[in-house]
Amino acid sequence: MPSTVxxxxxxxxxxxxxxxxxxxxxxxxxxxxxMQAFYLSFFxxxxxxxxxxxxxxxxxRIIGGRRARENEFPNQVGIVRRQGSKIxxxxxxxxxxxxxxxxxxxxxxxxxxxxxxxxxxVTIYLGAVDIKQSREKIEAVxxxxxxxxxxxxxxxxxxxxxxxxxxxxxxxHPSKKGYLGTDNVYTMKATVPFSNKTSYVGKTxxxxxxxxxxxxxxxxxxxxxQTVDLKVLPDxxxxxxxxxGIYNHRFMMCAGDLNGGKGxxxxxxxxxxxxxNDQQDTQVILGLGLFGTFGGCGLKGTGGVYTKVSSFISWxxxxxxxxxxxxxxxxxx
Numbered sequence: 001m002p003s004t005v006x007x008x009x010x011x012x013x014x015x016x017x018x019x020x021x022x023x024x025x026x027x028x029x030x031x032x033x034x035m036q037a038f039y040l041s042f043f044x045x046x047x048x049x050x051x052x053x054x055x056x057x058x059x060x061r062i063i064g065g066r067r068a069r070e071n072e073f074p075n076q077v078g079i080v081r082r083q084g085s086k087i088x089x090x091x092x093x094x095x096x097x098x099x100x101x102x103x104x105x106x107x108x109x110x111x112x113x114x115x116x117x118x119x120x121x122v123t124i125y126l127g128a129v130d131i132k133q134s135r136e137k138i139e140a141v142x143x144x145x146x147x148x149x150x151x152x153x154x155x156x157x158x159x160x161x162x163x164x165x166x167x168x169x170x171x172x173h174p175s176k177k178g179y180l181g182t183d184n185v186y187t188m189k190a191t192v193p194f195s196n197k198t199s200y201v202g203k204t205x206x207x208x209x210x211x212x213x214x215x216x217x218x219x220x221x222x223x224x225x226q227t228v229d230l231k232v233l234p235d236x237x238x239x240x241x242x243x244x245g246i247y248n249h250r251f252m253m254c255a256g257d258l259n260g261g262k263g264x265x266x267x268x269x270x271x272x273x274x275x276x277n278d279q280q281d282t283q284v285i286l287g288l289g290l291f292g293t294f295g296g297c298g299l300k301g302t303g304g305v306y307t308k309v310s311s312f313i314s315w316x317x318x319x320x321x322x323x324x325x326x327x328x329x330x331x332x333x
Contacts, residue, residue: 062209062271063298064262065228068129073208075190075283076225077168078125078134079106079270081117089131089223091209091270092124092162093285094189097169099320100124100162101192101309102270103288104149107160116143116160126168126187131210131223139165144319146312156251158290159307161319190274190285196310200232200275200286205255207264207289207304209271228262230255230273232286233303241302253287253308260300264289273306285309 068076077100081088090106107122109115119140128134142163149157169189208227238254239247247254255273256263264271273287287306309316 062207062226062228062264064257065226068208068225068227070129071127071186073206073225073227073274073283074127074186074188075274075285076208076272077187078128078131078210078223079162080123080125081106081121082123083121089210089269091272093270093272093274094168094187095192095285095316096189096320097167098164100164100168101190101272101285101288101316102160102162103290103307104145104158104160105151106270107143107145107162108149108151116145119143119162122162124162124164124168126170129225131225136170138168141165142323144322146315155290156248156307157312159288159309159312159315161316163323188281188283190272190283192313192316193284193286193310194313196308196313198310200253201234203232203275205230205232205286206274206276207255207271208274209264209269209289228264230257230263230304232273233258237301237303238305247305251308251311252290253306254303255287255306256303257298258301258303260302261298263298263302263304 075094077092077094079090079092079100079102081090088106090102092100092102095101107117109117119142122140122143124138124140125131125134126136126138140162143160144163145160146157148154149159151158168187170187206227206229208225210223210225233254233256235247235249235252235254237256237258238252239249241247253273269289271289272285273289275284275286277283287309290305290307
């Protein structure tokens with residue numbers, strides 16, 4: 001055994017029946033270095049969540065935030081995957097009439113990580129602050145996961161796109177003529193950055209998610225859309241949080257509150273990082289939640305890590321073109 005050993009304790013709360021009674025499982029792991037501890041612990045938790053659909057520390061949770069207001073984030077959707085008796089929930093962001101952007105690992109087959117999930121297993125819920133009360137749900141027809149995504153070696157390419165069967169941009173804003181009242185669903189697409197050369201350091205951004213609201217791992221998500229404002233932080237804030245080589249500024253960005261108390265926790269469930277422009281009624285999606293900080297969430301002097309959407313502009317446009325070409329071939333063939 002190496003002379004220096006890192007001991008990591010992982011606590012998992014397993015819900016054992018319909019009454020939400022839970023059992024706490026404690027697992028102790030020993031690692032020879034920080035790099036090994038980070039990767040293996042992180043992906044053990046990810047594996048446990050995806051395979052067993054239990055609520056553990058990898059679940060998205062917004063810390064120090066508030067409940068989102070009705071129509072405040074009309075580009076947000078809830079994504080539900082059904083595989084037999086198992087249900088997995090992720091967040092997503094509308095980026096075009098028929099396209100939703102989300103985390104890549106949410107859309108991978110459980111047993112075959114090289115293949116996207118089956119579209120028929122995916123349902124998208126629109127226009128809901130409370131996902132259980134969504135008034136509109138639509139189907140997926142095609143799912144694209146970044147081809148370079150490898151949860152163990154390349155988590156920075158954790159991005160996926162869903163093509164929807166019908167338009168996911170529907171309705172009109174309550175302040176505009178044509179709004180039909182509380183029973184009408186209003187959605188709006190978020191804008192994808194035009195360039196990856198723009199720096200957003202110091203800008204106020206918002207992260208949004210359906211999930212837990214505290215650091216308590218035993219808390220069960222209630223499906224209410226939560227939001228919190230953060231600052232885009234310099235890369236070196238996140239670089240020094242992790243072993244060398246984990247944070248890659250080409251494909252990742254850092255955001256949080258250096259005073260502590262606010263942030264998304266291990267936000268790799270499709271939650272976005274949004275730049276709001278209320279005057280122009282637009283929201284730009286800058287990032288997708290990738291992971292938070294071990295030892296707690298929203299800690300002073302730390303930031304969360306997000307996939308940098310601007311680094312995948314060409315891939316996003318290429319996916320759209322690929323779908324259109326395939327669709328045209330099927331129509332003419």
